[in-house]
Amino acid sequence: MPHVLAIDLGTTGLKVAVVRDDGVVLSLAARELTMHLVAGGGVEQDAHEWWRQIVAATHEAVAASGVTAAAVDAIACTSQYMSVVPIAADGTPVGPVIMWLDDRAAERTRHLRHRENISVWLERHGLAPFGSDDLAHIVLLHHEHPEAYANAAAFVEPVDAITARLTGTVSANQNTAFPLLLVDNRVHGAVHYDTDLIGRAGIDPAKLPALIPMGSVAGSLTVAVARELGLRPGTAVLSGTIDSTTSAVGTGAVGPQRCGIVIGTTAVAVSHVATSRADHGRALMTAPSPVGSQYVVLAENGVGGKALDFVANLLGQSSRSMIGLAAQAPAGCDGTLFLPWLVGSMAPAPDAAARAAFIGLSLGTSQAHLARAVLEGVALNMAALLPAVEHFVGSHFSEVTFGGGAAQSETWAQILADVCGRTVLRVADPRATNARGAALLAFMQLGAVSLDDLPALVPIAARHEPDGALGEVYARAGKRMEAARGLGAIGAR
CATH class of the missing domain: 3.30.420.40 (ATPase, nucleotide binding domain)
Structure with missing residues (x-):
């Protein structure tokens, strides 16, 4: 019977579960996460802490599940969203996570909220910049954490940061890239960014994750990460989802x-x-x-x-x-x-x-x-x-x-x-x-x-x-x- 290791990264906690294909949760391991409040409306987390907790919770969940590591057929990830993680090309974080609660760049991005821009964003994407979105968080990294900004191969959502760490490959999909506000969502299944929205946002397209189809396999578990997690190298890692999507599926x-x-x-x-x-x-x-x-x-x-x-x-x-x-x-x-x-x-x-x-x-x-x-x-x-x-x-x-x-x-x-x-x-x-x-x-x-x-x-x-x-x-x-x-x-x- 197939089994999936599911990683759910929330705002204040992390859960790792082993789930059978009949919906039965064989095991669940949970960890708390630390939020760091920064003067001026800042809220940050440490993606290195995320990873330490993922490693520990994975070992606990697999051990408690009664199945062997070889019986884990795939890994699926989901996370809170509208938070930005600067990562290297192998998925390693190079700076702090700017959380969805952080509004420090609201004034710096006020120009994005002009009437014409809002009209275009609403028509194409469905959501306009609002001051504590991913675009604002990227701007904040540029000004408050310039070294992290410079070293980042990509700015990604938490779920895509985890997927990149698992596979050694940076990617996103139309669902996980929704908070980036840079895709024309009138077309379901898009795998390209909207160049006009990128231009309006003033974002460097070279620092955006490549888009792959929703529901596709993002890559395979690397040998080094498999050893760290105690799982089988080459295990399929599915492209992830923002947690509202898995909330919907998880409630039918x-x-x-x-x-x-x-x-x-x-x-x-x-x-x-x-x-x-x-x-x-x-x-x-x-x-x-x-x-x-x-x-x-x-x-x-x-x-x-x-x-x-x-x-x-x-x-x-x-x-x-x-x-x-x-x-x-x-x-x-x-x-x-x-x-x-x-x-x-x-x-x-x-x-x-x-x-x-x-x-x-x-x-x-x-x-x-x-x-x-x-x-x-x-x-x-x-x-x-x-x-x-x-x-x-x-x-x-x-x-x-x-x-x-x-x-x-x-x-x-x-x-x-x-x-x-x-x-x-x-x-x-x-x-x-x-x-x-x-x-x-x-x-x-x-x-x-x-x-x-x-x-x-x-x-x-x-x-x-x-x-x-x-x-x-x-x-x-x-x-x-x-x-x-x-x-x-x-x-x-």
Whole structure:
């Protein structure tokens, strides 16, 4: 039976899984990653740390899987996106990772956001420069890390940096290059950059990764890296994907009739549609996907599980203990409401100035109220997004499939069902949602399974039906959240 080693690089954590072609996750190894905050709005990571953790997690995952290294047929990678890694020709990092949260180059790239440029980018690519995109990160490297800029053979997304390290060859595809903003995405399957967009961006084309077809084999595991990972030299390495794509596959959302919700560090709703489209007023867009000839829906809702971690730290609790506390508080938290916009509000109401807050506190507010309010706040934010996604996709979702670290919690899953008023299907092994998605894509690309097989290969651990008696409670809370959007931005202005 075929096996895939899947590498899922998130913002705050890394996961490596061994997955069988029936969707079963045989093992999962996880590691935390360090973020470095830099004065002036900078957020960086160390790609050397990524690699050390990948090596350690790979050994752990393979050892725990019960299969031999020779039984690993392919490696598939997925990662967070809109971050830039400067790498050498063999994939070795030559400077810091500029993370998607970093907005230090917003002013330096203001000229890219002139009306004419925006119009061209939206028409061809689907997303225009916004100040903390890959183009801005490349400009930042040029000015703040000139040695790294000069030594870089290419500027790539994290997933492509990992693939290059595995194979010794630098490449990207139309899906992973989406954050570079340099491909005409009106054509699905493009393998060339748009020369006009490159000219407008002022980017050196010699420092861009070569584009290869989505779903293709990027290369083979080198002898040196195979020795380091304890795997078989020559193992096929598939060209990767941005994690919204594997979130969709990992929740079975491989067509417009299905929707997945993944809450990890951030929260996202995902689906697939046949054509490229965008609703920039609601921050909804699509990216070319290797799932058939479709486009994956990108509906980034903002901070998810990171909100729970943040508040848990303030209260001297762990995230696990917060879940336990949340189960002790009543629905609606006796009026306590959490606004989850720690890094601004994203879809469906984008506002970079919005900030998080607790409102409705009283002398009777307990830590249990605060804990549940965080879970409800993230769910309410998602409930505001789902109707916009339905309109965007052209389908009604009576049920959604729930994955990501938050889906380990029955409490959070039931809150999500109650708040959204929809059946929530909680996936098995939810921490492996993206890793399973990457592996299932690899199996499809290798011919072991078909596109039609994918939804049935996502095992469901539990079904959560909404409690109709709580509908009015959460309808009132949703209205309060909408009314509080301006309030949440006061501290940032």
